[in-house]
Amino acid sequence: MSDLLRAGARVVASKCRQWHGKAGAARFVHSSRSVVVLAVLAAASVSAGCVIPPDLSVEKNDAAVNAAPVILDVRDEAGNPFERPGPRDVTVGQGRLVLTISDPDLLDTLYVRYFLDYGLPAPTPARIECEAAPGATPTLQRQITCSLVGVCTTPAVGPDHVFEIEVFDRPPVVDDPTRLFRALDPPGLSSAWWWQVTCVEAVR
Structure with a gap:
């Protein structure tokens, strides 16, 4: 009986190796077909006493993604x-903007820069610099x-400025010649x- 059990174990192990191999290959076929193939393989594996471990590579990659911060909304x-x-009027010496920004990297400090006519004709430093720390409870x-x-x-x-x-x-790197004042390591x-904005004088 022990010889039969050992022989059976070898068969199951062999089939498990085959099914694992097939499961890996099945990930590359058309999605609708892969669902059927993987379902069949999973059922066969369970009946034979082995389990195909879940593929966690996607979850791991998602967790490691470094995503760009995104501006969602800007209001006066x-x-x-x-x-x-635009075109929008911007008054000399007046005004504020409220920015709503999304960043999945919750612990990042975000650095906001305002530019006017950057690269027209030459790169110029930021006109305004602001920071948004993550806070005590990052969101x-x-x-x-x-x-x-x-x-x-x-x-x-006057008109026709690019804001x-x-x-x-x-923090952006200000002295990188590839993108002065706006480069990133x-x-x-x-x-x-x-x-597109028009710079206007304040009404007196």
Whole structure:
């Protein structure tokens, strides 16, 4: 009897190895067919006394994803949407914007930069710099209020300016010639919104 059991165990082990191999190959076939194949293999494996372990590679990869922060909403201080792409008026020496930003990396400090006419014709430093720390209880979304004072100046009064807000998940590198004032060391990520704006003087 013991010889029969040992022989049976060898057969089951052999079939388990075959079924595991087939299960790995089945992941590459058409999705509808793979469901059927994997279901059949799983049933056969259970009946033979072996279990195919779940493939956790996707879950592990998802957990390790480094995602870019994303701007969800921008509003003026009165709560009105700062709609894109404009044109929008920006008053010299006035105003604030309230940004809603999403970042799945909850412990990141986010760095917000305002640019005006960047690369037109040359890269220029950020006009405004703000930061949004994760806080005591980090959340997926956070709000930050940044001043508009300094975006438009009297010499810039007039139409057809390009205003950009870029949010970074680490401090940007200001002296990298590949993207002055906006470069990031790996694995840093960023995203940006832009508007066409007209710089106007305050009404007196």
